Amino acid sequence: MEFLVRTENRLPADTPGQTRDQLRKAERERAMELRADGVLKRLWRVPGRNATIGLYEAEDPAALHDALTSLPMWPWMDVTVEPLATHPQER
Amino acid sequence: MEFLVRTENRLPADTPGQTRDQLRKAERERAMELRADGVLKRLWRVPGRNATIGLYEAEDPAALHDALTSLPMWPWMDVTVEPLATHPQER
Amino acid sequence: MEFLVRTENRLPADTPGQTRDQLRKAERERAMELRADGVLKRLWRVPGRNATIGLYEAEDPAALHDALTSLPMWPWMDVTVEPLATHPQER
Amino acid sequence: MEFLVRTENRLPADTPGQTRDQLRKAERERAMELRADGVLKRLWRVPGRNATIGLYEAEDPAALHDALTSLPMWPWMDVTVEPLATHPQER
Amino acid sequence: MEFLVRTENRLPADTPGQTRDQLRKAERERAMELRADGVLKRLWRVPGRNATIGLYEAEDPAALHDALTSLPMWPWMDVTVEPLATHPQER
Amino acid sequence: MEFLVRTENRLPADTPGQTRDQLRKAERERAMELRADGVLKRLWRVPGRNATIGLYEAEDPAALHDALTSLPMWPWMDVTVEPLATHPQER
Amino acid sequence: MEFLVRTENRLPADTPGQTRDQLRKAERERAMELRADGVLKRLWRVPGRNATIGLYEAEDPAALHDALTSLPMWPWMDVTVEPLATHPQER
Amino acid sequence: MEFLVRTENRLPADTPGQTRDQLRKAERERAMELRADGVLKRLWRVPGRNATIGLYEAEDPAALHDALTSLPMWPWMDVTVEPLATHPQER
Amino acid sequence: MEFLVRTENRLPADTPGQTRDQLRKAERERAMELRADGVLKRLWRVPGRNATIGLYEAEDPAALHDALTSLPMWPWMDVTVEPLATHPQER
């Protein structure tokens, strides 16, 4: 099933550049694995913000939770999840 | 998977008593079928309101949508759905 | 550019069935045209609600506005639009 | 009587791992005691968040308050409680 | 147990005066019975509004729900209920 | 005149236990004085939260302000005040 | 004591002009009486809206309530009241 | 001085086409006069909605109020106004 | 033109008493100058909060901004401004 996932990144503005870069690199690598696994299907930036909107697919909410918490930035992210129902037009 | 479902019933206050009674009776019958099918697992009233909180189980959000829209009161209900992830304490 | 579009359908609950059916049929036909034109890329139902979340693509917000207002149900729809920025992971 | 209880865990992201682990272990132990006592009846995770939704049973709101504040994580939790009324369908 | 109960009266402004008067009289009579039964302990007006804040006591949320829905104005009232826990200063 | 007063206690979770205990003790003492003076008439806990709902009586809003700011915890409290109008049923 | 009072006028847009004019005239007359009585001290329009912000003085919230409900437009007005405390700079 | 003005048009969906067309035509004519007078400086549509965002200039809020209420659609419009302060970069 | 100005003072609770006293004294002095200049016309406390509601008069929003930012507490204040339009009753 598919989910719409919003993230707001709350990493403090005074985080050292090196820490920030390491987190970003690790985040990107983990995101790429989730793409390869078919869990992360699309990802957009919310313009002007350190925030994303993503389209995810997972077996159930618990599997989605495990995928999202596996992201290295997760401890600093405010995440909201909406379940999506297949529309009859696309069945 | 399980969902937390809130309903607010917006049936107008000036609905004739007979219409209201028929809807309530049909609503109860359909709810009982959903219970028998294991879709509706628990149901509470929000005290003071014509509103409920329910615990539902369905294969996916589309199946839940079909169950909820099968309720005769659905056209007058404002419904919100939250996905629930199994907690590790209960696995 | 892509947009995330939410619609809440406010068609009154006491709308005659025939009017409702005609509107639904015309809505579906116009939606199919927007799909064929590459404007409507994905559409989901918000479970439990007469509401949708859609992924649209249009040249600019004015073109998106024209597409959305061409839907027969538009006069009864509460629509909100969010612009989406391409994420570097997908460039 | 039953209550729907939401918790958002605000433990700072920079809490040392050891402190975090100790708190989690103690939290789990106390939660298990509340389950054994019939106070905590069901617990779910809100997918993507460090948050839970729980179904509790207690004699009255003061007893519920005592149970919730007995959780070691309570000082960092934002908790909201809703009273639930038995639905006639379940009487 | 005690509850804080807010009501907003949504009776339409164009309700005939006679209907309004009958409802008000019946409302007052029922409220007086609830006072006599110890269910309605205090009642205030929200200044400037057709709204009240009340302190109620009932055995549980279901009993409170029955008391509130027994008020003749209930079909037009938007009611919200908060559970109150006895404070240690008053034990 | 009477006021409904809500307080949310924002004392940081990492406040030393001794400081916290001293504040609580002083808070309780001052609250008892306000009770003796007829200013604090009732006090409840919001279940699950470090928060209260109180019924106060004071000559006017300025006198209420002075009473509330005399509480030792006041610098850490988020306070909201609602004026209450005597209901005709209680005149 | 003084109060800040906001009003939003919800008189339906399709109210006949004559009814509207009569209500406006009566409203103005009653407002002028409240000014003469020292109850209505200042009145502003919220630009662009059929809404006002007013500074009122009354003995207590019940007296303010009686003044506001004496306005002929009151049944159509959404009113919110905030108590104001004298600032030490003005004592 | 300049103001940012948002309008949401609440004209009912079942308004006859002729009435709607007359209102739109009169609205456009009056808007053009406000442009010619330098009151309406820019106007945008909120994509997907029957709503606008406008940049207005007027001597003061009362003059802006008069301009906005002179629009034929005003009785059906929900209008919000924000004052804008010249930024030092543009002085 | 007149403005309604709300301020919430966010000075941290752990600010040293001396710093706090100096800021308060300087704030009061600057406020008195603004009163003498006819900019600050009325000031109230929001009961129970470290917050004020004020009636200001300034030539335009930029002049008001300069007045508000000249207050020594401004860096810690959350300020919201509403423009007020003269009501015809007061013209």
Added chain:
Amino acid sequence: MEFLVRTENRLPADTPGQTRDQLRKAERERAMELRADGVLKRLWRVPGRNATIGLYEAEDPAALHDALTSLPMWPWMDVTVEPLATHPQER
């Protein structure tokens, strides 16, 4: 295409004056470049706040995002973006 952009500057109140001045100077310089490039078309201050409302033009949301994040103050800014559709009156 045009965008309405709001910024709230969350730079901590205890930021050293020199850091603040350097950031402001660099912010102004970058803003002037964005003006020269035709990206930043208008900028206003929200009176009373460390906040702005701006009218931007960019090829698409991703280009706007790059422009906004190029501002030196961006890490401390809370930014919200609304897409604007050309109004037929201005075509």
